[in-house]
Amino acid sequence: MTRTYDNRRRAERAALTAERIVDSTEALLGSEKEEAVTLKAIAERSGVTVQTVLRHMGSREGCIEAVVARVRDRVEAERGTSEPGDVDAALAGLLTHYESSGVFVLNLLAQESGSSELAREAVVQGRAYHRAWVERCFGPHLDPRGERWDADVDALVAATDLYVWKLLRLDLGRSPEAARAVITRLVRAVLEAPCAPS
Numbered sequence: 001m002t003r004t005y006d007n008r009r010r011a012e013r014a015a016l017t018a019e020r021i022v023d024s025t026e027a028l029l030g031s032e033k034e035e036a037v038t039l040k041a042i043a044e045r046s047g048v049t050v051q052t053v054l055r056h057m058g059s060r061e062g063c064i065e066a067v068v069a070r071v072r073d074r075v076e077a078e079r080g081t082s083e084p085g086d087v088d089a090a091l092a093g094l095l096t097h098y099e100s101s102g103v104f105v106l107n108l109l110a111q112e113s114g115s116s117e118l119a120r121e122a123v124v125q126g127r128a129y130h131r132a133w134v135e136r137c138f139g140p141h142l143d144p145r146g147e148r149w150d151a152d153v154d155a156l157v158a159a160t161d162l163y164v165w166k167l168l169r170l171d172l173g174r175s176p177e178a179a180r181a182v183i184t185r186l187v188r189a190v191l192e193a194p195c196a197p198s
Contacts, residue, residue, distance in 0.1 A: 017054045021046045022070060025063040030104035033111060036120050037064070064118060071101060079133055085140035087187060090133075092158075095180050098165040105162055131157055141191045152190060159186035 024045035028037045039060050043050045057063045078097040082089035105126065111119035134156045142152050158164075160183060168179040 014056065017046075017048060017052065018066075021048070021053055021056055022066045025105065026067045026070065029064070029067055030107050033109075035179070039063075068118075068122070070098060072075055073106070075102065075129070077088075082137060084136050085138075087138065087191070090137035091180065091184055091187065094133075094160055095165070095176065097182070098162060098169075099176060102162060102169070106166060109162070130160070134160065138187070138191065155190045156187060159183065159190060 021042060024041050025037065028041055028045060032041075037060070039050045039053055042060070042063055043053045046053065053063065057066060075097055078100065079090075080091045082093050103123075108119040108122050108126075112123045131153065134153055138153075138156050142149060164186070165179060165182060168174045168182055169176070174182070
């Protein structure tokens with residue numbers, strides 16, 4: 001019984017250490033250039049040795065892959081559950097995502113034209129995900145594949161872009177509620193715009 005208990009405690013401690021390492025890697029990726037996210041920096045921020053990081057994650061790349069998987073799961077949990085056409089639920093999920101991961105993503109966007117392959121790949125995938133999200137969430141309110149489809153989707157992509165959130169929340173210092181009200185207004189303006197005469 002004691003051995004089983006000790007093994008369970010050891011496994012719990014190991015899981016907590018791995019979680020702390022992933023937390024530290026994510027924090028560094030959200031605030032530093034990718035090349036500054038070294039094993040040494042991860043270990044120091046985690047309060048462990050480099051050897052401990054390697055034992056739990058295998059490599060620096062293992063740390064980064066764990067963060068990418070975590071962020072992907074978080075994006076899907078925050079943005080992937082609203083019913084198509086439910087504008088309020090879609091925007092609630094979007095803004096929850098921006099509040100939890102917006103600064104992290106902005107740091108990757110700032111590095112996309114540099115040497116960071118991770119940043120470039122994440123940004124390409126993020127843009128594709130965002131457009132597909134717009135089509136899924138707001139598509140039921142648009143003319144199905146009509147002449148205005150691309151223009152309306154482009155307008156909704158722009159209205160819900162991370163940089164709009166950044167402008168409102170970080171640059172202008174608006175509250176989450178105020179930012180949501182503005183973004184909702186922009187989205188509703190697109191969805192409710194009358195069709196141009198042909």
